[in-house]
Amino acid sequence: MTGHMKKIYIYTRYERSWHWLQVLLIAILLVTGFEVHGSFHLLGFEQAVTVHNFVGISWLIAFAFFVFWIFTTGEWKQYIPTTKKILAVARYYGFGIFKGEPHPVPKRKNAKHNPLQRLTYLGVAALLLPAQMLTGILYWSYNSWTEWGLDFLSLGILAIIHLAIAFAILLFLIIHIYMTTTGHTVFAHTKGMITGWEEVEEGDIVEEWEQKAK
Amino acid sequence: MNPLLYRQIATLAAAVFLLSVAIVTGALAEENSLAPGRQMADQATKGVPHWSTSDHSKFAVLDKEFASGAEITKACLSCHTEAADQFHQTIHWTWLSPYDDGDLYGKAGYSLNNFCVSANKMEDTSCNNCHVGWNGKKEGINCLLCHSRQDIKWKAEFEDYKFFKEMGDMEIAADIQRTINSAVRDIGLPGRKNCGNCHFYGGGGEAVKHGDLDASLINPQKTLDVHMGIDGEDFTCTRCHTTSFHRIAGRVYSTPAVTHRKSLVESDLVPKIMCESCHTATPHKSGHKANDHTDRVACQSCHIPTFARAHATKMWWDWSTAGKLKDGNPYQEKGEWDRPVYKSIKGDFRWEKNVVPEYFWYNGSLTTVTAKDAIDPTGEVWISKPNGTREDDNSRIFPFKVHRGKTPYDKVHNTMLTMLESEEVNGFWKTFDWQDSFKKGMEIMDLPYSGEYGFVDTAYVYPTTHMVAPKDHVVACNECHVTTDGRLASLTEFYMPGRDRLHLLDTGGWFLVLAALGGVFLHALGRFFAGVTRRKEN
Known part of the structure; x- marks a missing residue:
């Protein structure tokens, strides 16, 4: 590693709790969801359905708090997508990382996410997860469709969409977990998400465009 | 670690514990209560036991010798004056469907099954063993098939009774008559x-x-x-x-x-x-x-x-x-x-x-x-x-x-x-x-x-x-x-x-999952060996 390391406080307590709570909820939802789908047997169909429904609704409620948090704190600006340096970041993960080059866009308090992360997280948090919640709640309320005038919906198609998104979330999870090992040590990013403090290289200036607007 | 962190962990643990206790208690309470469907059914069936103002064993009209089924029916109808009219309209008697005009549907009509196939308009006499009449429809209703609490073979008993009476064996005949009479007077709702x-x-x-x-x-x-x-x-x-x-x-x-x-x-x-x-x-x-x-x-x-x-x-x-x-x-x-x-x-x-x-x-x-x-x-x-x-x-x-x-x-x-x-x-x-x-x-x-x-x-x-x-x-x-x-x-x-699926999606989905796992594995390997090489060069 080049340069001097310094510790910065990057994730607030709420952000960390939310992150790990969501880890737990999504993990349970994936496992029980795929069991309900018939991919494997673990809890048994009935138990899997009960847990999946309960956790799904809990996730929805918790997500509402997250949405409130992200807009009231202005943290949403960290998710504004950009194409600047995106190729550099991609090149880094494709080549530079093997040569021990420094990350082109290191983490800062006001710029938690590199351009690739911004794009990915925005896609996940603004598209995949809400779509999964929407299809999930519709699936859950199947018996009320007639009452709600939603008879035009097809459970088969809804289930296919719900499953397709589940696969997408699972893919994200695999790559996301792997990416946490690409810090200056294997568990550096994980530790940062637990304590809030992360070691980053000193001296780099956060460029204006990267900063969360005040 | 600092004491603040310990306190936070303790608070969190307490919260989780309390929540679990609440959930488990709630679940247990739920478990012990009757489902609404059971409660409703209990209410619906919680009737007063059936009671009656009549004891058929005390009826004089039944305290006599019966030589045929028709005689019993006559005795029944002497009090239950409307029973025969009512009963003749039921499917138990007609063996014809009440929902269609004519005689198309029913055992006595053209209905079939793949057991004995047809009762042949009640001419196939074995089938009539189960008709609620004496000798099919020919000699009136056998009220006792449904209403006697004793289960006797009526046809056989009357045949035997007639046989022994004609033979002059009055003791056996009287014995059979007692069996018949006892069944005639032991009346109730169908069991x-x-x-x-x-x-x-x-x-x-x-x-x-x-x-x-x-x-x-x-x-x-x-x-x-x-x-x-x-x-x-x-x-x-x-x-x-x-x-x-x-x-x-x-x-x-x-x-x-x-x-x-x-x-x-x-x-x-x-x-x-x-x-x-x-x-x-x-x-x-x-x-x-x-x-x-x-x-x-x-x-x-x-x-x-x-x-x-x-x-x-x-x-x-x-x-x-x-x-x-x-x-x-x-x-x-x-x-x-x-x-x-x-x-x-x-x-x-x-x-x-x-x-x-x-x-x-x-x-x-x-x-x-x-x-x-x-x-x-x-x-x-x-x-x-x-x-x-x-x-x-x-x-x-x-x-x-x-x-x-x-x-x-x-x-x-x-x-x-x-x-x-x-x-x-x-x-x-x-x-x-x-x-x-x-x-x-x-x-x-x-x-x-x-x-x-x-x-x-x-x-x-x-x-x-x-x-x-x-x-x-x-x-x-x-x-x-x-x-x-x-x-x-x-x-x-x-x-x-849990039953249905789009196989393409399942296959494609799991393929991508494997590909992703393979991809990150290779990437990790690359980082590892590149790191080793770099350290050697340094």
Whole structure:
């Protein structure tokens, strides 16, 4: 590693709790969801359905708090997508990382996410997860469709969409977990998400465009 | 670590602990309370025990010698003046469907099954053993079949009585008369045995026809039938099959399902007692997914996991092998459960126990083939088949016993054949002559017979509604919600979670997951070796 390391406080307590709570909820939802789908047997169909429904609704409620948090704190600006340096970041993960080059866009308090992360997280948090919640709640309320005038919906198609998104979330999870090992040590990013403090290289200036607007 | 962190962890742990305690306590409280459907049913059936102002053993009109059934009936009707008029209008008497004009449908009409096929307009005398009259319809109603609490063979007793009286053996005659008289004066509402003597023995023997009605229900345990179990609710048949003017509710062959899904609590005048009449349309605990199933899945589908749980029931009857003789004599062979597997008079049988029903969409009515209808002998002929579709809001998925077999048909006219069977009238069981039996049978029915017969594969359905199991024996979710060989595998017109899938999506999805895992693994390997190389160079 080049340069001097310094510790910065990057994730607030709420952000960390939310992150790990969501880890737990999504993990349970994936496992029980795929069991309900018939991919494997673990809890048994009935138990899997009960847990999946309960956790799904809990996730929805918790997500509402997250949405409130992200807009009231202005943290949403960290998710504004950009194409600047995106190729550099991609090149880094494709080549530079093997040569021990420094990350082109290191983490800062006001710029938690590199351009690739911004794009990915925005896609996940603004598209995949809400779509999964929407299809999930519709699936859950199947018996009320007639009452709600939603008879035009097809459970088969809804289930296919719900499953397709589940696969997408699972893919994200695999790559996301792997990416946490690409810090200056294997568990550096994980530790940062637990304590809030992360070691980053000193001296780099956060460029204006990267900063969360005040 | 700093003390603040410890305090945070302690607070969090306490919160988690309290939450778990609350959830577990709530779950336990829920577990101990009765489901709403049980509470409602308990209310609906919590009646006062039946009481009466009459004791038939004290009636002078019954304290006399009876030489024939007709004399008994006359005595009954001397007080119950309207009973005969009422009863003559019921299906129990007419053996004709009350829902159609004319004499097309019914045992006494042109209806068929793939058991004994037809009663040949009641000319096939063996069938009349189960008609509620003295000697078929000929000598009046036999009130005692349903209302005597004693079970005696009336026909035989009267024959014996006449015989010994004519022989002058008055002691034996008096003895028989005492038996008759005792049964005449022991009167009550029909018990399980009264109904069962016919309904448990239909089709020529015990447990032949219905898979869910056999002699095991005379004194059943709760595990066999939660309603009738003598160690439980101890219902008689008439607890659900309520009666007005001798018309008995609950026949399900021609009338569509009750569309207004009312419980007895809402209205005690519902025309048909169904599960929902007592248990309501949402009988399970609030929030239980099963409540969301009751609009499309009949209660019976889950609550009767298998039928014929105590006695084996007949599942296959092949008439084509009937008529084989040993040394010129008819014979029978017995198989498992001491049930006949071959009878010269009837052909081959197969019996099964603990049978998983077949499931169909069902609106409460059946389409049947009568002796007058043309059939297509190239495939399986469904002599009766449930009506209903997924699109019809009043259809539910319902369990059936399907009795299959090979049954005679006319190869030229493509109609089913009704052979005369009873020995008494020189039917097949006496002559073992197919041609003669078909000629006689079809002549009685006034239908043409070409002279060429064959045997066609047939199926006949019985709705399964008795033998409701205790709730811990209920069909589990994953017996239907399962990828292969589920109970509802044949009902493919809707998407069922856990059963159905788009294979392309599953294959593609898992391929991408593997590809991602492979990708990150290779990337990790690359980083590792690149790191090692770099360190060496340094």
